[in-house]
Amino acid sequence: MDETRRNFDILMEELLPRREYRDICVLVRSNGHAQLVCDWxxxxxxxxxxxxxxxxxxxxxxRQMVSLLKFLDYPQDDLAFLEFICGQEIFGKISNIEHETLFKWLAERDKGPLYRRFAEKYPDFWATHISPFLxxxxxxxxxxxxxxxxxxxxxxxxxxxxxxxxxxxxxxxxLAEEKRGTSLAAFLDFWELSSAEEKVPLPESVNAVRIMTxxxxxxxxFPVIVVPFHNWSVSGPDTSLADIEIDGQTMLTPMSSALGDIYYENRTRMFSEQLNLLYVAWTRAGQELYGFLPSEKTRGVSPALAAIELILEDKFNDLGLLEYGITPEKGLEKSTLDISGASTKPSCDDFCTTETDLYPRI
Structure with a gap:
């Protein structure tokens, strides 16, 4: 992981002087890797x-607005009120109450509903900002x-x-009011069920690096695609289930090699999905593609790595570097490389690696 981080930083230092943030998209397989790259x-x-x-x-x-709405719907909800007064963006901004002071008061554990204790402790803030809503x-x-x-x-x-x-x-x-009615409880039920699906449309003017699965x-x-991780292992326990027939009865059983053909068909399907992911990742680039390979053999079975090694076998020089095409810095016409080997449009395809990682640059 340290090698990948180091080489990722080097790549960003090379890309950013000549590319807008919005030109770059980092593709990962899991949300965990997305968060890791985001932190970098x-x-x-x-x-x-x-x-x-x-x-x-x-x-x-x-989140803080929703917490306040939950409290207004049911004032006995101490957790909702706590989430609101612990929020820095709203409560922390409009109140003169220091965070440390608030936490010390919360630690006293007095009896009674939290909002009543708060109203007694901070009557001015309560009368100005909370009571009117209630x-x-x-x-x-x-x-x-x-x-x-x-x-x-x-x-x-x-x-x-x-x-x-x-x-x-x-x-x-x-929109929720139009579908569910105008009661606060109805909206909160809607939000509980559907909030994870609600997203903000991305303005075209936003200049930022995209990270997506x-x-x-x-x-x-995207003009530039970076795929920092290819060691997508399919080893470990298979948590899927298979239905088998025993004495005329259909039963669900955990997937295991004892099932014979059913198990190996499932493994083959998992391997095929990895190869499909590799194809998708490597064909998203309009002008440049970069990918990293680990310097050492990874534990477990990784069809994606095996496929890459097979395709790029014996193509690296003594420094572990593989380049294809002309570097973008020279300002020559760029092209893209179809993963199947057919050039679909003018391309500038470079594959660059350090001794530890591979950067395919297209």
Whole structure:
């Protein structure tokens, strides 16, 4: 992993002086790898957009607004109220209460509902910012409540960079009212079931490196594609189930080699899926493709690595470097390489490696 990180940093230093952030897309197989690459880029101060970063329910302002709505629907919900007053983006911004002071008060564990204890401890803040919502919660629709939060807390003025998320949340609340009715409980039920599916549309003007899973990249194309991980192992226990017939009865059983053909057909299908992923990843690049290979044999079975080694066998020089085409720095016409070997349009295909990793550059 350290080798991949080191070479990834080198690659970014070579790419960024001549490429816009939006030109670059990093493809990974898992959300774990997506988060890892995201951390690498954030540490270097590079703006990043991931699939999760576009999810509405992951944005802190939206989460804190929902927590306040949950509290308004059921004031006895201490957890919802706690989530709101612990949020830095809304409560932390509009209150003069220091975080450490608040935590010390919370640690006292006095009896009674949390909101009542808070109202007694901080009556001015309660009267100004919470009580008005609580009095109107039964009379206002969820959309009106959310709009009032945005206005009263000055969210768009304070966080103009997050306006897209705030307005999208208001739009979702409005659409939920049309489908589910205007009660706050109905909206919260809708949000519980559907929030993970709600995303913010990506503006074309956003200049940031994209990180996405290979599966989600199907049908898309980016000028520069980076595939930092190819050691997609299919070893380990198979958690899938197979249905078998015993004495005329159909039964479900864990997948194991004792099942014979059923087991090996399933393994073959898993291997084929990896090769398909490799094909998808390597054909998303419009101009440049970079990929890393580990310097040492990885544990477990990795059909993707085996396929790459077979295709690129004996093509590396003594320095572990493989180049194809003309480097983009020379300003010559670029081209892309179809993974099947057929050149589909003018291409600039370079495969560059260090002694430890492979950078296919297309």
């Amino acid at each position: 880029l954030v540490e270097k101060g590079i703006p990043v957009i991931t699939e999760n970063s576009l999810q509405l329910d992951r944005h802190p302002i939206v 009095r109107k919660s039964g009379l206002m629709t969820p959309y009106d409540l959310a709009s009032e939060m945005v206005s009263r807390f000055g969210l768009i003025e304070t966080y103009p960079q997050d306006e897209l998320y705030i307005r999208r949340f208001l739009e979702v609340v409005h 290979i599966h989600k990249s199907k049908g898309l194309e």
